[in-house]
Amino acid sequence: KTxxxxxxxxxxxxxxxxGDQSAISGHLKKAIGSKNIRMADFATVKAVTGYEVGSIPPFHWQPAGFRSxxxxxxLDEPVLGVxxxxxxxxxxxxxxxLVQACQAIVVNLTNRERPIFPD
Known part of the structure; x- marks a missing residue:
């Protein structure tokens, strides 16, 4: 999911x-560096990305400084569908x-047992 x-x-x-995962709110807040976050609504997603929810590519639309x-x-999967x-x-x-294409920051968002920022 993007x-x-x-x-x-x-x-x-x-x-x-x-697609079968959900981000742990506390992990996501720490990764982003904000105590208050929310998922963007459909209109905001379209305005920010130019794409509809469900079709957002993870690269080639972000302005400079946009974090992913x-x-x-x-990273353990051989291939991902985006x-x-x-x-x-x-x-x-x-x-x-994918990490290279969107300059992604790799973080643990789904496992409470692992640190947020892997070594």
Missing amino acids: LIFEAAHGERVLVMVG FLEASL GAGVWGYEIMIRPAD
């Missing part, structure tokens, strides 16, 4: 987790290439 979150200070960030976070466990910009289509990409 999600857009908004921090209380106005920053918007891209968060990538597996990738769930660390996804939004292609058109609902119902995916781009298949290796995790290392």
Whole structure:
């Protein structure tokens, strides 16, 4: 899943987790550096990314300084399917290439037993 979150200070960030995963709120807050975050609404997602919810590609639309976070466990997958910009289509990409393409910060967002920032 490619999600857009908004921090209380106005920053918007891209968060990538597996389709069957949910980000732990406390981990996400610490990774972003904000005590108050919320998922962006559909209109905000469209305005910020230019894409509809469910089709957001994780790269090639972000302005300079836009931060992207990738769930660390996804690095263990051989290939990931990410939004292609058109609902119902995916781009298949290796995790290392995804990190490079969107300059993602790799963090643990889904496992309470692991540190947020892996070594």
